Amino acid sequence: xxxxxxxxxxxxxxxxxxxxxxxxxxxxKITMPVLNSINSVPFCSSDVVINKRTELSSSDEKxxxxxxxxxxxxxxxxxxxxxxxxxILLNCDSNDHSTVLDNLYKIATTQRAEGLSxxxxxxxxxxxxxxxxxxxxxxxxxxxxYRSKALAANTQGQTNLVTRYIDQKDIDVExxxxxxxxxxxxxxxxxxxxxxxxFAEGLSSPxxxxxxxxxxxxxxxxxxxxxxxLNAFEIPFEADSFDRAVLTFAPDKNAIIRAQIQTTHxxxxxxxxxxxxxQSTFMQVGSQxxxxxxxxxxxxxxxxxxxxxxxxxxxxxxxxxxxxSKLSVTYQTVDENARLVGYETDFDTxxxxxxxxxxxxxxxxxGYTQVDQNNIIxxxxxxxxIGYKRGPEGKVxxxxxxxxxxSSNPVEYSEDYLLPKIHHAALPxxxxxxxxxxxPNWVEGLNIYKEMKNKAGAK
Numbered sequence: 332x333x334x335x336x337x338x339x340x341x342x343x344x345x346x347x348x349x350x351x352x353x354x355x356x357x358x359x360k361i362t363m364p365v366l367n368s369i370n371s372v373p374f375c376s377s378d379v380v381i382n383k384r385t386e387l388s389s390s391d392e393k394x395x396x397x398x399x400x401x402x403x404x405x406x407x408x409x410x411x412x413x414x415x416x417x418x419i420l421l422n423c424d425s426n427d428h429s430t431v432l433d434n435l436y437k438i439a440t441t442q443r444a445e446g447l448s449x450x451x452x453x454x455x456x457x458x459x460x461x462x463x464x465x466x467x468x469x470x471x472x473x474x475x476x477y478r479s480k481a482l483a484a485n486t487q488g489q490t491n492l493v494t495r496y497i498d499q500k501d502i503d504v505e506x507x508x509x510x511x512x513x514x515x516x517x518x519x520x521x522x523x524x525x526x527x528x529x530f531a532e533g534l535s536s537p538x539x540x541x542x543x544x545x546x547x548x549x550x551x552x553x554x555x556x557x558x559x560x561l562n563a564f565e566i567p568f569e570a571d572s573f574d575r576a577v578l579t580f581a582p583d584k585n586a587i588i589r590a591q592i593q594t595t596h597x598x599x600x601x602x603x604x605x606x607x608x609x610q611s612t613f614m615q616v617g618s619q620x621x622x623x624x625x626x627x628x629x630x631x632x633x634x635x636x637x638x639x640x641x642x643x644x645x646x647x648x649x650x651x652x653x654x655x656s657k658l659s660v661t662y663q664t665v666d667e668n669a670r671l672v673g674y675e676t677d678f679d680t681x682x683x684x685x686x687x688x689x690x691x692x693x694x695x696x697x698g699y700t701q702v703d704q705n706n707i708i709x710x711x712x713x714x715x716x717i718g719y720k721r722g723p724e725g726k727v728x729x730x731x732x733x734x735x736x737x738s739s740n741p742v743e744y745s746e747d748y749l750l751p752k753i754h755h756a757a758l759p760x761x762x763x764x765x766x767x768x769x770x771p772n773w774v775e776g777l778n779i780y781k782e783m784k785n786k787a788g789a790k
Contacts, residue, residue: 383418385421395432398440402450404454407458410457419460419524422524422525424523424524425523425525430525431460431524431528434528435457437532443535444539447535447594452604456528459603460527464738464739464741466517466734467602468510468513468602468606468610469735471602472596472598474596484584485623501625501626502625508639511644511645512617514715515613516609517715519609522653522693529541530580530612531609535608539582539586541580543580545651546574546654556771558576563632564620566578566579566580567579581612582612583614583620583624585625586624588624589611590608591604593606593607616652643659645659645696645713645757649757657759658769660763660769661675661754661755662674662756663700663755670707671708678746681753685697685716688759689718695715697755697756699714711754712733715732717741726745726746728743729743
């Protein structure tokens with residue numbers, strides 16, 4: 332990333348009604364115009380399933396499938412049947428090679444974490460894998476019977492009366508900052524259904540955690556740089572070699588309260604208990620284990636704001652969750668006053684990068700910005716581009732998922748509208764190598780860390 336855009340790194344990409352940036356600008360949420368809301372797109376998770384199998388081949392698989400059918404309701408039974416016929420149910424593209432079926436069976440037949448329902452987590456997991464667009468980042472309210480528990484957890488150890496008062500107000504979250512985490516959750520469900528089911532099982536189990544082996548080369552070219560990143564993000568890990576590491580993913584300690592509330596008091600358009608656990612976990616990863624599900628706020632060494640994740644944190648989280656090398660490509664040029672002054676490349680090149688990634692079978696999570704009349708950036712949000720089609724005169728129409736639009740269907744945006752708003756995109760390095768020079772993720776992180784330490788020392 333070039334120097335002219337470093338200032339935007341300190342902005343959190345989330346959707347809130349009042350966002351406080353470093354320059355103290357507050358802005359009302361601006362909704363992107365939707366060309367069309369569509370009920371279906373010409374692809375689904377089954378299109379990316381590796382080694383498709385659509386028939387139960389062993390007695391173990393047949394027994395597990397039969398037991399699941401006997402447990403679930405009529406609608407979920409239909410979803411299971413579709414997952415089998417599409418090849419998703421027997422997909423084993425997970426970190427331990429377990430299938431979607433294996434993990435659904437474990438969810439149904441083994442103990443869940445306190446206050447969570449086997450049937451509820453099972454139903455939510457099947458529904459999400461069947462149609463990932465149901466994922467939302469919308470928090471629910473805290474009902475009276477949970478309020479004292481939530482307040483006690485959030486004010487634990489606080490003796491200052493003013494601080495306790497603020498902590499009590501903070502648990503009433505009106506606008507979520509988990510758009511990055513929700514987008515990563517969507518991508519995992521849509522592209523890696525077996526791994527999504529494995530995460531769902533582990534995070535909702537009594538251990539409330541899941542282990543994942545990753546390649547260090549997917550974080551950095553050199554193992555020591557990858558180890559630096561893991562240590563910097565404070566994610567628990569074990570590394571017995573310079574090739575791989577086993578990471579432990581877990582939600583924050585207060586996520587269980589939010590998940591319990593959503594188990595018994597979930598309203599329309601609100602997050603499922605599974606959404607709570609997934610998004611908390613990914614927020615924990617990106618915020619250096621500092622997230623609080625009760626307040627939707629975070630701390631952490633790379634960020635001066637308390638909501639959402641910045642671009643560098645998002646890239647790291649995507650990389651470890653998917654075990655893929657992710658490169659965050661910055662397209663907008665922003666000056667020290669958060670003014671959008673230009674672009675790092677032309678829109679045709681930007682479009683070529685995104686279409687190339689989509690043609691490779693990759694979804695593209697992007698961060699877009701909104702500006703005021705003076706071209707000052709006032710808002711940022713993350714959405715996922717999942718496909719495209721050609722519109723009038725050959726113009727590209729991007730098919731997208733937005734976890735904050737109160738819709739369980741994809742939406743469409745024209746290239747003329749969306750491309751100028753894209754600040755950054757997560758892309759394979761091979762796609763942009765010939766067009767742009769991009770700073771490696773770990774180098775960018777180290778630079779941010781040093782810059783923030785220098786600012787703190789100067790105060």
